[in-house]
Amino acid sequence: MAGNSSRKGAIRKSGTKKGQVVGSGGQRRKGLQGKGATPKAEDRPYHPAAKRARAEANKAATRPGGKTGRATGKAVDSPENVLGRNPVLECLRAGVPANALYVALGAESDERLTEIVQRAADSGIAILEVPRADLDRLSANGLHQGVALQVPPYRYAHPDDLVAVVRNSGSPALLVALDNISDPRNLGAVVRSVAAFGGHGVVIPQRRSASVTAVAWRTSAGAAARLPVARATNLTRTLKNWAAEGYTVIGLDAGGDTTLDEFDGTGPTVVVVGSEGKGLSRLVREACDHIVGIPIVSEVESLNASVAAGVVLADIARRRRH
Numbered sequence: 382m383a384g385n386s387s388r389k390g391a392i393r394k395s396g397t398k399k400g401q402v403v404g405s406g407g408q409r410r411k412g413l414q415g416k417g418a419t420p421k422a423e424d425r426p427y428h429p430a431a432k433r434a435r436a437e438a439n440k441a442a443t444r445p446g447g448k449t450g451r452a453t454g455k456a457v458d459s460p461e462n463v464l465g466r467n468p469v470l471e472c473l474r475a476g477v478p479a480n481a482l483y484v485a486l487g488a489e490s491d492e493r494l495t496e497i498v499q500r501a502a503d504s505g506i507a508i509l510e511v512p513r514a515d516l517d518r519l520s521a522n523g524l525h526q527g528v529a530l531q532v533p534p535y536r537y538a539h540p541d542d543l544v545a546v547v548r549n550s551g552s553p554a555l556l557v558a559l560d561n562i563s564d565p566r567n568l569g570a571v572v573r574s575v576a577a578f579g580g581h582g583v584v585i586p587q588r589r590s591a592s593v594t595a596v597a598w599r600t601s602a603g604a605a606a607r608l609p610v611a612r613a614t615n616l617t618r619t620l621k622n623w624a625a626e627g628y629t630v631i632g633l634d635a636g637g638d639t640t641l642d643e644f645d646g647t648g649p650t651v652v653v654v655g656s657e658g659k660g661l662s663r664l665v666r667e668a669c670d671h672i673v674g675i676p677i678v679s680e681v682e683s684l685n686a687s688v689a690a691g692v693v694l695a696d697i698a699r700r701r702r703h
Contacts, residue, residue, distance in 0.1 A: 425481070434459075461532045463595045464516070464525040466493040472530055473500040476606060477598040480531045482506050485513040488527030497528060535593035538609040540619045543582040544626065546609060547649070554628055554649035555580040555697060560616060560665045561656040562686055565591040569600025570687035571654065576604035578694040579701075584611045584619060620668040623651055630669045632661050633689050637672035644673050646697035654690045657683055 422430035460480060463469050470493050472479070482501040488494065501508055516525045547554040557575050562568055568591040572583055591597065598605050613619040620630050631644065632653040653669055655661035666672065675684065675692055684692070 421480075460534060461595055462519050463530040463532060464520050464528075466491075466497065466526045466528055468595070468599075469528050469530045470497050470500075471599050472532070472595055473497060473504070475599050475601075476603040477530075477532055477595055478606075479504075479506050480533050482508045483511050483516060483529040483531070484508065485516050485525075485527035486510050487513070494528065501530075530595075532595045532598070535605070535610070537593070538582070538611040540584055540611045540613050540622075543584065543609060543611050544623070546581050550581060552579070553647065553701070554651070555646075555694070556582055556584065556623070556628070556651045557690060557694070558584045558613075558616060558620060558651060558653045558665075559590065559686075560586065560653060560661055561589065561659045562654065563589070563591050563656065565594045565597040566600045567591065567685070567687045568593065569597035569605065571690045572597070572601040572608055572610065573604045574687065574691040574694050576601075576608045578691075578698040580608070580694060582609040582611060584613050584616070586616045587612045587614050617664045617668050620651065620653065620665065624668070624670065629671070631671045631673045632666055632669035633675070633693060634660055634666075634672045635674050635677075635683055637674035639671055639673055641673055641675050641693060641696055644671065646693075646700055650697060652690065652693055652697075654686050657686055 422428045425431050463472050463477075469482070473496075479501070482497065484494070484498070498508060513527065516527065516529050519525065519529055543556055544554075547556070555575075555578075557571060557580060559568065559571060562571075562585070568583075568585065574580075575583055585591070593605055593610055601608075624630050626649075628649040628651050629646075630651045630653060631646075633655065653661065653665060655665070661669070661672075673693070675689060677684065683689075
């Protein structure tokens with residue numbers, strides 16, 4: 382009779398080849414729990430549908446204007462995979478949107494992995510157990526520590542959308558344009574400063590610029606979810622269009638024609654930030670109404686791009702408060 386443990390043969394006798402049969406003691410109880418909704422086929426890295434989607438994205442990227450769409454504002458970049466327990470945990474803590482969390486079968490558990498799984502479950506992110514070999518293929522050196530987070534491509538706004546945000550806000554425009562910024566950490570830090578000081582948005586060039594990756598998301602401390610970031614096909618043309626709308630376009634450069642102390646930023650303003658090394662490109666510089674320098678001591682040659690942007694935005698916010 383089923384369940385009758387007293388019947389002969391129900392329990393192996395001691396001294397047999399395999400010894401007593403023991404239960405799992407509940408150690409694999411979590412393995413029986415649900416892992417959340419299964420991601421769509423195109424969101425699974427090795428599914429044929431995902432490979433077809435990446436191939437179509439690559440084809441679209443080679444066409445003129447194929448990177449973004451004016452009507453939808455969608456980027457065709459492929460999803461990004463964040464590897465390693467600390468990076469994945471930082472992404473989840475910062476609220477980075479994600480499609481799926483991949484955990485290697487047999488991965489050694491620790492406090493970080495426990496928090497990762499808990500945060501993913503609380504956020505409704507699908508949790509999938511996959512063979513370690515699948516994660517090995519995602520990383521060149523295999524340093525994934527048994528966990529990977531799939532982050533979808535960022536959906537960029539159009540520069541005209543930022544103008545609409547300004548009009549709906551009822552306050553003078555405060556926008557930031559980035560020129561020659563290639564470090565996503567700088568991009569994320571600028572986005573965070575713009576949000577902190579009441580700015581309306583950030584615009585980046587479509588080419589030769591850092592993108593809103595998971596690194597930028599983490600650095601922005603979640604501000605990228607609240608502040609629109611637009612991609613401009615031609616940054617110079619966008620700045621000229623904004624100047625025609627009545628915005629004052631200022632470029633930051635140590636050798637400027639005026640200083641931050643002399644600039645009145647209470648009106649509609651666009652702050653253009655160049656890289657620490659290259660500075661502003663020639664055409665972008667010519668599109669600026671003023672080139673503004675930040676007064677600093679002579680021993681310091683220049684400020685980091687994100688730091689310079691934060692200083693200027695803080696000063697403009699102070700002037701507007703008073």
